[in-house]
Amino acid sequence: MAVKFIKSVFTPEDLPSDGLPEIALFGRSNVGKSSLINTLADRKEIARTSSTPGKTQCLNYYLFDNFYLVDMPGYGYARASKTSRFQWIGLIERYFETRNELRAVGILIDARHIGLANDVVLMQWLAEQEHPWFIVLTKIDKVKQQDLAAHEKYLKQEFRQAQVVFKTSSKDGKGVRTLLHFIKERVADRLDATSG
Numbered sequence: 001m002a003v004k005f006i007k008s009v010f011t012p013e014d015l016p017s018d019g020l021p022e023i024a025l026f027g028r029s030n031v032g033k034s035s036l037i038n039t040l041a042d043r044k045e046i047a048r049t050s051s052t053p054g055k056t057q058c059l060n061y062y063l064f065d066n067f068y069l070v071d072m073p074g075y076g077y078a079r080a081s082k083t084s085r086f087q088w089i090g091l092i093e094r095y096f097e098t099r100n101e102l103r104a105v106g107i108l109i110d111a112r113h114i115g116l117a118n119d120v121v122l123m124q125w126l127a128e129q130e131h132p133w134f135i136v137l138t139k140i141d142k143v144k145q146q147d148l149a150a151h152e153k154y155l156k157q158e159f160r161q162a163q164v165v166f167k168t169s170s171k172d173g174k175g176v177r178t179l180l181h182f183i184k185e186r187v188a189d190r191l192d193a194t195s196g
Contacts, residue, residue: 001065003041009059012094016061021187022068022101025136027108028118029074032138035170036108037062037071040180047071059095067103067187075118096129104163104186105133111143111167114151127161132186134163136179141169 009015027033037047046062060071072092096102105126109119126133135155140148148167155165164182168175 001042003043003046003065004063005046006061006063006068009061010057010091012091012098015059015095015099016068016101019101020063020066020068021103022070022099023103023183023186024070024072024095024105025108026072026105026122027074027136027138028110028116031074031108031110032170033071033074033108036136036138036168036176037069039168039170039173039176040064040069040183059091067183068101069183075122096131102131104183105129105131106136106183107133108136108138109155111137111140111148111151114154123159123162127159132163133161134182135159135165137165137167139169139171140167140174141171 006016007014025033025037034047038044041047041062041064047060057073059073062069062071107119107122107126109116113119123135137148137151137155143151152165152167155162166175166179166182168179170176
């Protein structure tokens with residue numbers, strides 16, 4: 001699968017207009033989003049990891065064959081100026097309100113931390129949206145199996161609107177193929193529905 005970085009989007013006017021389906025990925029800064037994108041793409045540095053949490057303040061578009069993976073700005077840090085934070089929050093709101101190409105939203109959560117306030121707020125917000133969404137637990141290689149099971153149980157009980165919970169590790173690749181297969185199915189289902 002050929003994967004390419006297409007562009008960074010800072011304003012709604014810069015969003016792609018080719019109509020390809022999109023899967024958006026959210027997550028706290030430092031949750032391992034760039035590492036997961038690299039693993040999904042089977043490329044080491046297509047998404048650059050940053051030593052400065054919260055640095056990404058735009059939508060980064062990656063083309064996976066017939067769909068885009070959209071890397072949303074990380075949350076949980078306030079390193080950006082107040083003006084730039086307002087700008088990218090406005091961009092995200094506009095994106096969710098108007099983006100017909102959006103097929104599903106994934107929220108990445110560090111498997112080591114149950115119920116962090118920012119994660120909970122975002123999941124509660126997603127539960128009120130019309131877009132399907134799913135949860136991706138990252139860094140499972142750093143968690144004991146019993147703690148991982150407890151985290152998964154908590155998420156399924158508290159956020160039943162989420163389609164599914166994936167358990168992944170970018171370090172050893174666990175769960176990544178399953179996640180990619182799910183994403184491709186989401187895209188294919190909607191493509192079939194559109195063409196039919």
